[in-house]
Amino acid sequence: MAVSAGLTCGTLAVVRYTVQNRVRESVWQELHNSVRTYRVFQKREEESLARSAALLAGLPTVRALMSTQDSATIQDASGEILKESGADLIVLADRRGAVCAVQSTKAQIVPTTAQYLLNHTFEKGGTRDWWLAEGRLYQIVTRPVEFGQRGQNTVMGILVAGHEIDQKAAQQFSSVIGNEVVFRSGGYVISSKFNAEAQAELLTRLGSHDDPFEIQLGNEQFLAATEKLYSSSGFDVSLTVLKSFDQATAFLASLNRVLIALGLVAVLSGSLFGFLISDSISKPLARLVQGVQALEKGDFEYPVPSAGKDEVGLVASAFEGMRQSLRQGQEEQKLLEQRLRQAHKMEAVGRLAGGVAHDFNNLLTIIRGHADLLMERTENEPAKKSVDQIQKAAGRAVGMTRQLLAFSRMQVLQPRVVDLNSIISEMGKMLPRLIGEHIEYSFVSAPDLCSVQADPGQIEQVLMNLAVNARDAMPDGGKLLVRTAKVEVGPAEAAKRPAMSVGSYALISVTDTGHGMDEETKAHIFEPFFTTKEVGKGTGLGLATVYGIVKQSRGFIWVESQPSRGTTFEIFFPSSTATTAAPAPDVPVARARRGTETILLVEDEAGVRDLAHEFLKAAGYKVLEAHDGADALEVAARYSGSIDLLLTDMVMPRLSGKELTRALREARPELKVVLMSGYSEYSTDGSDTKQFSSLAKPFSMVSLIEKIDEVLHGTRVPEDVMKG
Numbered sequence: 001m002a003v004s005a006g007l008t009c010g011t012l013a014v015v016r017y018t019v020q021n022r023v024r025e026s027v028w029q030e031l032h033n034s035v036r037t038y039r040v041f042q043k044r045e046e047e048s049l050a051r052s053a054a055l056l057a058g059l060p061t062v063r064a065l066m067s068t069q070d071s072a073t074i075q076d077a078s079g080e081i082l083k084e085s086g087a088d089l090i091v092l093a094d095r096r097g098a099v100c101a102v103q104s105t106k107a108q109i110v111p112t113t114a115q116y117l118l119n120h121t122f123e124k125g126g127t128r129d130w131w132l133a134e135g136r137l138y139q140i141v142t143r144p145v146e147f148g149q150r151g152q153n154t155v156m157g158i159l160v161a162g163h164e165i166d167q168k169a170a171q172q173f174s175s176v177i178g179n180e181v182v183f184r185s186g187g188y189v190i191s192s193k194f195n196a197e198a199q200a201e202l203l204t205r206l207g208s209h210d211d212p213f214e215i216q217l218g219n220e221q222f223l224a225a226t227e228k229l230y231s232s233s234g235f236d237v238s239l240t241v242l243k244s245f246d247q248a249t250a251f252l253a254s255l256n257r258v259l260i261a262l263g264l265v266a267v268l269s270g271s272l273f274g275f276l277i278s279d280s281i282s283k284p285l286a287r288l289v290q291g292v293q294a295l296e297k298g299d300f301e302y303p304v305p306s307a308g309k310d311e312v313g314l315v316a317s318a319f320e321g322m323r324q325s326l327r328q329g330q331e332e333q334k335l336l337e338q339r340l341r342q343a344h345k346m347e348a349v350g351r352l353a354g355g356v357a358h359d360f361n362n363l364l365t366i367i368r369g370h371a372d373l374l375m376e377r378t379e380n381e382p383a384k385k386s387v388d389q390i391q392k393a394a395g396r397a398v399g400m401t402r403q404l405l406a407f408s409r410m411q412v413l414q415p416r417v418v419d420l421n422s423i424i425s426e427m428g429k430m431l432p433r434l435i436g437e438h439i440e441y442s443f444v445s446a447p448d449l450c451s452v453q454a455d456p457g458q459i460e461q462v463l464m465n466l467a468v469n470a471r472d473a474m475p476d477g478g479k480l481l482v483r484t485a486k487v488e489v490g491p492a493e494a495a496k497r498p499a500m501s502v503g504s505y506a507l508i509s510v511t512d513t514g515h516g517m518d519e520e521t522k523a524h525i526f527e528p529f530f531t532t533k534e535v536g537k538g539t540g541l542g543l544a545t546v547y548g549i550v551k552q553s554r555g556f557i558w559v560e561s562q563p564s565r566g567t568t569f570e571i572f573f574p575s576s577t578a579t580t581a582a583p584a585p586d587v588p589v590a591r592a593r594r595g596t597e598t599i600l601l602v603e604d605e606a607g608v609r610d611l612a613h614e615f616l617k618a619a620g621y622k623v624l625e626a627h628d629g630a631d632a633l634e635v636a637a638r639y640s641g642s643i644d645l646l647l648t649d650m651v652m653p654r655l656s657g658k659e660l661t662r663a664l665r666e667a668r669p670e671l672k673v674v675l676m677s678g679y680s681e682y683s684t685d686g687s688d689t690k691q692f693s694s695l696a697k698p699f700s701m702v703s704l705i706e707k708i709d710e711v712l713h714g715t716r717v718p719e720d721v722m723k724g
């Protein structure tokens, strides 16, 4: 806008300057022409003056008058001659040149002045001259008054006729040429229109300028050109022609207006053009720049509207696409991070819970074991009742510990290739009773379901926990639907469910029509001890157990729920290519017989060690005791007799149960081994654990003795893990 305004003003100034110069030049040209015109005009005036002087001099009355040679008579009669002549000045002199009469229309010119001027004219020779008398300028011609025939006759006197160059003359000429005219002679100005002040100003300038010049008179600017008409030693006469420059350039003002209007139109259309450009290019570009800057600062929400199909529009829409995909990427990243954090948290809580459960297991082993011992040893009924209560409470505590262990994936599992459909069908008999008649139970099984590797007992546990939760969410009744499906997870699906990899899965989904959950609840449900149920109603271990079991079976669990819209749990187990194994046949457990063998008992927890010692002694076994692996090696080394079985804790400081076994078997290759453990070790894959029989803690007297008997006498397959 400023640029176009500036350009327009500049153009106007240049145009104005050029036009003024042109006008000035043409005015000067005109002034020169006017001055030249005056020369012609003056010539004609002189001619007519000369003619009338010749006429006068030839008049008989004038001749007769001159012949009188009497000054007074001539002076008296000369008034009539002036009237007849039409001239402004008449001077009559005798033949010697002495002035006899002077007559003029305006000023009173004394004879001495006329004599002086005439003498001067005679000195110069010639018949034409300029006179300045009493402030008046005259153009004069002289003519002899002769007696007899012209050229032969004697001269009787001299006649001078003058024509005054006065204001009127100036005005006449001025009107002929259309410009102002100023005559100057000596210190006098004879002008057509200018006042005294302007005349004074003119006089000072005229003295110093011959060339064209500019002058300010009043409030008008004039251009002037001067021509010298006459010059002699006494005085000079000059003509100055002036033209008002303001009038000559008056048309410039209207031209200016037109130009300014044009300029305005140019500026406005320039601005409009600029606006259009800014609207179609600059603004979208500015928005694009803002969008890029916002993106730079990490603001993925700043939208860049893509308008138009031009280059800017295309760039804007490409940028918008990029922003959206970046935002999506960021959201996915956030979701992943959140899931990862959740997984880490569950991991940490799991380790904590597992650690607590491990120590707790030892304590429970002692409590339960001694309760068992007490029960056997006492006949006192009230005491038996108390012991019974202790056993029941300990049993509940064992259940909880097991759930915690399940959550922390430290449970001793018995994984087999199983058919989920048949497990769920089996449970179908028991589940309706568990959830009550007010809830409608249905199971939809997929016929082509692939088999999975899992512990059937744990799958039952999972279903039970989910069913109980569903029941609690539908106190006024509803529907519980259990469904299985074969699911092929492709890359797209796997991306939606991070941590899941591409492959085929068996899906169990459990859907209820209960009160559902809000986001806050959903975020915590798998944490142990998280419950929304009132105190005493829920432990908050149900879903933690489910989670642990699913994870330990390398499965995945997802929950979909909204307040008052029901809940769906989805559990994916990776498919197993192996064929379904038939459950191990229940080999009847041989009744425990009285033992006679020697057993090396290794346990770092003194309470558990003492208890196991008591149990073994009571069953008739000879017991060697060691408080850890290293101690056990020493004990074995010192003992010269045969050791039939090593009963050792799996996790011990310095030397683990397995390492101890290996060391002892070097000297005693026939040594039989039972490993005691509160949990399947987190870090091992359990492969070599299978070489040994294991005994889950907490154990009871019966389970311990049965296990020992079984290993010593082979009443059961050694791979089997015994339930405590």
Ligand SMILES: Nc1ncnc2c1ncn2[C@@H]1O[C@H](COP(=O)(O)OP(=O)(O)OP(=O)(O)O)[C@@H](O)[C@H]1O
Pocket: 465, 469, 470, 473, 512, 514, 515, 516, 517, 521, 525, 526, 530, 531, 532, 533, 537, 538, 539, 540, 541, 542, 543, 544, 567
């Ligand atoms: N099907 C469901 N519908 C609505 N809320 C549920 C459902 N399943 C679980 N929840 C919510 O998750 C919480 C945790 O469940 P979880 O099974 O771990 O513990 P609990 O049922 O409260 O106690 P516990 O199972 O140990 O007796 C519940 O308290 C409940 O708020």
Ligand SMILES: [Mg+2]
Pocket: 465, 468, 469, 538, 541, 542, 543
């Ligand atoms: Mg529950």
